[in-house]
Amino acid sequence: MSLSFFAPCPRGLEPLLVQELQQINAQHIKPTHGGVAFAGDLALMYRANLHSRIASRVLLKLNQGGYRNEDDIYNLASRTPWSSYFTPDHSIKVEVNAIKSPLRSLEFITLRIKDAVCDYFRDLMDRRPSVDTATPDVRIYAFITEFDCTLYLDTSGEALFKRGWREDKGRAPLRENLAAGLIMLSGWKPTQPLFDPMCGSGTIIIEAGLMAANIPPGWQRHFAFEQYHGFDKTLWQNVLNDVKIDKTPRAIYASDISAYAVKDIEHNLGRSGLPFSVAFEQQNVLDAMPPGKDGVLVCNPPYGERIDVTTSEEYAVFFKQWADHLKANFAGWNAYILTSDRDTPKYMRLSPTKKTPLYNGALDCRLFEFKMVQGSARKEKPAE
Incomplete structure (x- = not known):
């Protein structure tokens, strides 16, 4: 099954991210300002998270639709199949980015999407997830243009530039x-x-x-996808087993x-x-x-x-x-x-x-x- 993704990255490094995605056989690669859209299967998502040295995150596209006001965005989020990926036992955080959106308050849109996710689970299971803005289990991203809203589920967890080895960072660390x-x-x-x-x-x-x-840059860390529904532990282990470390000095x-x-x-x-x-x-x-x-x-x-x-x-x-x-x-x-x-x-x-x-x-x-x-x-x- 082909899934759609978006990987943000530092501005200026989009061509390098394209090259990385080509090397792991991603499909429908489309660079844009600040990231690259692409498609692939579950194994590709695992490889992108594990191997990309350039991407900041790997976001799974869940839904997209036009809007005229905040209620339209709430309705879009309400009909997104969140339960296919996580449960009310997971804590959530919603982040919104917008370009040329006529809506005035990103904070209000963030609140409306959060309410939609919580109401979705309350109606389905009579329970709702808690919000944790510091260390959430699930990060939900919304990208809003002048005409439409796209909802993403973060498959990475902590940003991918956090490799797991750096604790001593100095005063102004380079990511x-x-x-x-x-x-x-x-x-x-x-x-x-x-x-x-x-x-x-x-x-x-x-x-x-x-x-x-x-x-791989993700060799020493865990990823959000490991706790989502549909996580294929055997497939993930196969992706890890494909790594061949070169010990040449x-x-x-x-x-x-x-x-x-x-x-x-x-x-x-x-x-x-x-x-x-x-x-x-x-x-x-x-x-x-x-x-x-x-x-x-x-x-x-x-x-x-x-x-x-x-x-x-x-x-x-x-x-x-x-x-x-x-x-x-x-x-x-x-x-x-x-x-x-x-x-x-x-x-x-x-x-x-x-x-x-x-x-x-x-x-x-x-x-x-x-x-x-x-x-x-x-x-x-x-x-x-």
């Missing part, structure tokens, strides 16, 4: 699915050295290690100036389940030397004490110093730097060979690619 996207966009291959010289809690290099080892390296960050990465690496070691140390990025003749450098530079700057002027000076260090010592490497500061190439006096728009949460960022050669690689007019 795991965005980190995976940075690695994919860099074109890094597991046969190449990879280096993050401002690693924080180690998200980028751990995601790279998991990719190189072919360890890889040249992955990390460093950070912060002793706290180095301690975090040590703890996170210990929980990650990587079948090989990752070299890491505490050092200033301006002292970090390349761990190979050529390779790929990927990082998300922080602000403040982790690079020992406090003002915008110091920030610009730091990037100029770092660029000089890279040009002098990292010739032959490709550097990928994620930042929300469009002036970063100007500070570095380098012209990026590529810039990819990405969003780190709500923060509008660019992933700049610099192919490092000795001497200046800056054009007369810096990229904005």
Whole structure:
């Protein structure tokens, strides 16, 4: 039986999610802003949750219909077969997103959908589910456009970027699915050295290690679909059994100036389940030397004490110093730097060979690619 799904993802990574879905043989793949719609059977849903490094969730489409007011949306939710998936013993949470909807209050629509679900079970079983906005058993999503409303059941539970290994997050953690996207966009291959010289809690290099080892991002966690009606335990076990872990050692390296960050990465690496070691140390990025003749450098530079700057002027000076260090010592490497500061190439006096728009949460960022050669690689007019 073919089911319809929607997988949201960080904006800018939709093409990568399309590639992932193609690799697991999803059907009717349709990218849109902020996610990808697709279709497939139950096994595909299990594989998407287990294997996608980019998706934030996998949502199962249950119902769709036009509306003119909140009562129409209530009626749509009232005739959705919720009991085919869960019982009143499950707690619920309803979330609503809308684009160009003429309805004024998303909070009121959320309340009406919640009432519809509760009334559905009360009429059917004389019981109703409780609401838990913190740790619900069941998450229900509604997406409302100018003309229609689509109701989804979340099959993932906790967001998919919560892999299960990270407890030490640092001050401004990069989400795991965005980190995976940075690695994919860099074109890094597991046969190449990879280096993050401002690693924080180690998200980028751990995601790279998991990719190189072919360890699914969902390997250490559970999913909402495991407690829904229709869960096929044998099928799920078959999906898990298909995983073949690659224990080949890889040249992955990390460093950070912060002793706290180095301690975090040590703890996170210990929980990650990587079948090989990752070299890491505490050092200033301006002292970090390349761990190979050529390779790929990927990082998300922080602000403040982790690079020992406090003002915008110091920030610009730091990037100029770092660029000089890279040009002098990292010739032959490709550097990928994620930042929300469009002036970063100007500070570095380098012209990026590529810039990819990405969003780190709500923060509008660019992933700049610099192919490092000795001497200046800056054009007369810096990229904005």
